Amino acid sequence: MDVITAIKLYVDKMTNESGPGMKILLMDKETTSIISMAFSQSDMMQKEVYLFERLDTAHSNERLKHLKAIVFIRPTKNNVALLCNELRSPRYGSYYIYFSNILPRTDVKLLAESDHSESVRELKEIYADYLCVNPNLFSLNMPNCLRGMKWDQECLQRCVQGITALLLSLKLKPAIRHRNGSEPAIQLAKHIYEKISKESSLFDFRTQDNGAPPPLLLILDRKDDPVTPLLNQWTYQAMVHELLTINNNRVDLSKVEGAPKDLKEVVLSLEQDEFYSNNLYSNFGEIGQTIKGLMDEFQIRAKSQKKVESIADMRNFVETYPQFKKMSGTITKHVVVIGELSVQVSKKQLLEVSELEQEIACRADHSAQLQRVKKLVSDENISIHDALRLILLYSLRYERHANCDSVGLLNLLKKRGGPVHVVPRMLEYAGQHSRQGDLFNNVKIMDAVKLTRSLIKGLKGVENVFTQHTCWLKEILEDVLKGRTIDPLYPCFGSEPFRRPPQEVIVFVIGGATYEEALAVHSLNAAGYNIVLGGTTIHNSDSFIKEVLAATDGVPIKHSRSLLKFHSPEGI
Incomplete structure (x- = not known):
């Protein structure tokens, strides 16, 4: 089961069924993202798709009858209406229409009635209605x-x-x-x-x-x-998403100091970037060693390229130049990304923060952990977002502890102007009353299987504190x-x-x-x-907190009454 392969097969089907010749791809906002997650623009051009256009945006009325139009859209009422308008006054020679999901028969009838010039050659459902x-x-x-x-x-x-x-x-x-x-x-x-x-x-x-x-x-x-989305991450893909945010395989580097002008936005795609694909789940330390090895290899190749003294050298240079240029671009992109990750880890003291997060998530030691959380929340060098995450993790674990001091922690956060209203909302969304199962392994009586698994897990030790x-x-x-x-x-x-x-x-x-x-x-x-x-x-942790605030909007605080005075964001 490979969702990228499933999407790619559908796109191959669309481009193959339209036959040879120049093509334009008409999409909507969502199918544009679906295609771009699986294919680069150059990949699509190899399939003779040379133009890309949104069906739902303004366009010229120029007639391009020599082009075949592949239409790939979601089966929404709005899209069907737009396509009907397109078919009543067709701009292209023929139309191959593919809906990304099940299309009601009534809409098929509407499209047929709009196709006065009989320019539709195919109308099919394909089931590519998700982002791979x-x-x-x-x-x-x-x-x-x-x-x-x-x-x-x-x-x-x-x-x-x-x-x-x-x-x-x-x-x-x-x-x-x-x-x-x-x-x-x-x-x-x-x-x-x-x-x-x-x-x-x-x-x-x-x-x-x-x-x-x-x-x-x-x-x-x-x-x-609620714990997993709040933790700092240390594998490459997860770390990039936590610290830089990945949006449809794209990372915005426009605010990164020293980033080259052509790298203000970079694409991190498994299908188009071999280094990224091979190191997706590597930890931060391994990534640094891997990129150093790649740079050493690049320097060796760069030196060999400088010696062009014969016809054979020229021919070798021409043959290897595209690969050489691609390797250069890959190294530059990942050095910029990894460099920014390193800067943020150091600047935000994420090693210290992450170690405490893991301790709170994995074992109960209330008194010691409370003192460490207080120390970091009060530290001006720790970002308010990271301080908030520590309080959220502490409150989720110890909300029913006899000496729980979420109130004291929120007062410290309030002094720094932090969003204290998030904590009672998080506890309303995912507090102990709301969860099922034993997230923190706190039950005093376990069944035999779970007890054995817990003991084995403890005996194995911890290879990495993070x-x-x-x-x-x-x-x-x-x-x-x-x-x-x-x-x-x-x-x-x-x-x-x-x-x-x-x-x-x-x-x-x-x-x-x-x-x-x-x-x-x-x-x-x-x-x-x-x-x-x-x-x-x-x-990532930021988007999860926003998810919680949206989900609890208008919900009365019932299960964390002691934090009720922190519920409102006004005045913060």
């Missing part, structure tokens, strides 16, 4: 999907469409499990189940072994693990893949549970996934499993 981030990671690019702890209805429908498209593109008809007691998870499971039932002919996939368990769609709720934390998702997946019962926490929707472990698992996190969770999925897949992770968005 990594081979095992997809996103629907929908931050802030909940309002008042309930679904924004447009976001709910978009989730149903995106997940349905993913299942169809991977040819999976899954059993569905959802987080018990989560109204958003129950609603999403219900809508997907109904969609699969309604479109049963599309999901009629032949299976080689009828006795095999069905694939599993596991719908989770972000509030069960990567002690294991995300909640990994523990859930290990239970699923080893056939342990998860019925009380994640019941099946619409069917009886299958007792044998599934061979394919799709995980979808309402409220957003993280790159740390993608790393956990990657590790399990490397061990022979078959898992794809997706979410409404991909979070």
